[in-house]
Amino acid sequence: xxxxxxxxxxxxxxxxxxxxxxxxxxxxxxxxxxxxxxxxxxxxxxxxxxxxxxxxxxxxxxxxxxxxxxxxxxxxxxxxxxxxxxxxxxxx
Amino acid sequence: xxxxxxxxxxxxxxxxxxxxxxxxxxxxxxxxxxxxxxxxxxxxxxxxxxxxxxxxxxxxxxxxxxxxxxxxxxxxxxxxxxxxxxxxxxxxxxxxxxxxxxxxxxxxxxxxxxxxxxxxxxxxxxxxxxxxxxxxx
Numbered sequence: 335x336x337x338x339x340x341x342x343x344x345x346x347x348x349x350x351x352x353x354x355x356x357x358x359x360x361x362x363x364x365x366x367x368x369x370x371x372x373x374x375x376x377x378x379x380x381x382x383x384x385x386x387x388x389x390x391x392x393x394x395x396x397x398x399x400x401x402x403x404x405x406x407x408x409x410x411x412x413x414x415x416x417x418x419x420x421x422x423x424x425x426x
Numbered sequence: 427x428x429x430x431x432x433x434x435x436x437x438x439x440x441x442x443x444x445x446x447x448x449x450x451x452x453x454x455x456x457x458x459x460x461x462x463x464x465x466x467x468x469x470x471x472x473x474x475x476x477x478x479x480x481x482x483x484x485x486x487x488x489x490x491x492x493x494x495x496x497x498x499x500x501x502x503x504x505x506x507x508x509x510x511x512x513x514x515x516x517x518x519x520x521x522x523x524x525x526x527x528x529x530x531x532x533x534x535x536x537x538x539x540x541x542x543x544x545x546x547x548x549x550x551x552x553x554x555x556x557x558x559x560x561x562x563x
Contacts, residue, residue, distance in 0.1 A: 339443045343450035350450075350476075353457030357469075363528045365466055365519055369473050372515070373460060376476040377453045383484035384446055387491045392500075395488075399504050402481075406511035413518035416526060 336388050343384050351377050368412045375405040442490035445483040452480035465530045466523040470516060477512050481505060 354377060357370035379401045382394040452475045459472020485501040523529060524539060531537065 335439060335443055339446050343446055346447075346450040346454045350453040350457035353454075353461050357457075357460040363466065363523075363526070365523050365526070365528055366469060369466070369469055369519060370460055373453075373456050373473045373476065376456070376473075376480065380449060380453050380476060380480055380484055383481070383488055384450065387442060387446055387484065387487045390491050392488075392492070392497065395500065395504060398481075399507060402477075402504075402508045402511060406515050409515040410518045413515070413522040416522045 340384070340388050347377055347381050347384075364412065364416055368409050372405045372409050375401050375408075438490050438493070442487035445487040445490070449476075449480045449483035449487070452476045452483070456480075465533065466528040467520065468533070470520060470523075474512060474516065477508060481508055 351374060354370045354374040358367050358374070361367040361370060379398045382398050382401070386392060386394050456472050456474075456476045459475075460469050463469045463472055482505055485505050489498050489501050
C-alpha cells in the first residue's frame, strides 16, 4: 500500500511543482513569483514529510522547519523591498 | 493489551495513507489555483492550503507512521512555527500587493483598507495645504 501511496503523492507533487514553476516563469508581477516560490517551498516540505512517513525516519524534520523559515524570510524581505521600490516614483 | 495488533496497524496505516494523499492533493490544488486564479489576492488564497492544512496532514502521517509518542510534540512545534510565520508573510505580501495595485478591485466584495488609505491621503493633503498657506502668508 505504501508503494501506491508513494506513487500517487509523487505524481501529485510533481504536477504541483510544475504548476508553481510555470507561475514563477509566467507571473505578471514580482509578488506572484514570490507567492509561487513560497508554494514551491511548501511542496518541497511536503515531499520531505512524505519521505519521512514512508521510510519511517525523522532525518528531514529540521530540514522541513528550515525550508519554512526560508520561505518566510524570503517572502517577507521581497514584499518589503517591493513596497519600497514601487512607492518611490509615485511620490511627487 | 491489544487484542488484534495487526488490525490496529492496518487502520493506522490506512489513516496515514489517506492523510498523505490528501496532503499531496493540497499542493496540487494550490498549484492549480496559482495557474487559474486571476489576481494576486485570489492566488494567495490558494497558496495557503499546502502551507497549513497540507503540512498538518503530512506531519500527522509522519507521527502515525513512527508509532511513538515523543515525536508528536516535535511535530506540533514544527506545525505551530509554520502557523506563526505564514500569516506574517501573507500580510506582508498582501500589503505590498495592495500598495502596488496588483489586484482587481471589481473582484473584491469588501475593501476595508480603501477608507483608511483615503483618510490618510486626505490628512496628508490638508497638512500640505496648511504648510503652503503658512509659507505664503
